[in-house]
Amino acid sequence: MIKKVAWVVTGAGHFLRECIDVIAEYKSDINLFVSRAGLEVIKVYGLYDHLLKESIDIVNDQSASSASCGAFAAGRYSVLVIAPATSNTVAKCALGIADSLPTNLFAQAGKSKVPIVVLPSDVSCEIESVTPSGKRIMVYPRPIDMRNVDMLKKFPGVTVVDDVEKLRSSLEIYIL
Ligand SMILES: Cc1cc2nc3c(=O)[nH]c(=O)nc-3n(C[C@H](O)[C@H](O)[C@H](O)COP(=O)(O)O)c2cc1C
Incomplete structure (x- = not known):
C-alpha cells in the first residue's frame, strides 16, 4: 500500500497562502483536511x-x-502535517484535547505512532502577517501561545517547524 500524507489546514491566515502552494505542488500525495x-x-x-x-x-x-x-491505525498515512496550525489547535493538542477534526487527527496519529509535523501560526512573540485584504499587520502572540508551542515540541514523534521551507524539507522525507 502506498502511504499518503494527511494534511490539515486550520483557521490561520498566517502562512496560509504558502501552505496552499506546497499542497498544490504535492497534491497527488496528499489527502487534505480542513x-x-x-x-x-x-x-x-x-x-x-x-x-x-x-x-x-x-x-x-x-x-x-x-x-x-x-x-x-489502518496504516494509510506516512505522516500528519498540521499547517498552518492556529493557537487554538496548538493549545488543545498540547493539552490532549481531541474535539475537532485537527485535534482528533493529531491525537489519533500520535496514538498510532505516525509522525507529525506542525507549523504553528504563532512562531514568535512578534509576527508580521497579511490580512485578507493584503494589508501588513503586526501580531503579538501571548506568552500562553508560545508556551503551548513549546509544550508541543516535547511530544514524542512531533516536529515543530517555524517556516514553510523547513516544513517542505520535513515533508520531502515522506514523499517518495
Ligand atoms: C481571517 C482570519 C484569520 C485568522 N488567522 C489566524 C491566525 O493566523 N492564527 C490563529 O491562531 N488564529 C487565527 N484566526 C482565528 C481562528 O480561525 C479561530 O481561533 C478558530 O476558532 C480556530 O479554529 P481551528 O483551530 O479549529 O481551526 C483567524 C481568523 C480569521 C477570521
Whole structure:
C-alpha cells in the first residue's frame, strides 16, 4: 500500500497562502483536511477557487467523532502535517484535547505512532502577517501561545517547524 500524507489546514491566515502552494505542488500525495474555521479562512483569503482550479479535494468529514482518523491505525498515512496550525489547535493538542477534526487527527496519529509535523501560526512573540485584504499587520502572540508551542515540541514523534521551507524539507522525507 502506498502511504499518503494527511494534511490539515486550520483557521490561520498566517502562512496560509504558502501552505496552499506546497499542497498544490504535492497534491497527488496528499489527502487534505480542513477544520471548520480553516474552510472559512481559506474562503476569506480568496484561496478556495485556487484549490478548485488545482482540482484539490477536501476530505469531507463533518462527523462529531472525526471518523476519518481511523485511517491512521489502518496504516494509510506516512505522516500528519498540521499547517498552518492556529493557537487554538496548538493549545488543545498540547493539552490532549481531541474535539475537532485537527485535534482528533493529531491525537489519533500520535496514538498510532505516525509522525507529525506542525507549523504553528504563532512562531514568535512578534509576527508580521497579511490580512485578507493584503494589508501588513503586526501580531503579538501571548506568552500562553508560545508556551503551548513549546509544550508541543516535547511530544514524542512531533516536529515543530517555524517556516514553510523547513516544513517542505520535513515533508520531502515522506514523499517518495
Ligand atoms: C481571517 C482570519 C484569520 C485568522 N488567522 C489566524 C491566525 O493566523 N492564527 C490563529 O491562531 N488564529 C487565527 N484566526 C482565528 C481562528 O480561525 C479561530 O481561533 C478558530 O476558532 C480556530 O479554529 P481551528 O483551530 O479549529 O481551526 C483567524 C481568523 C480569521 C477570521
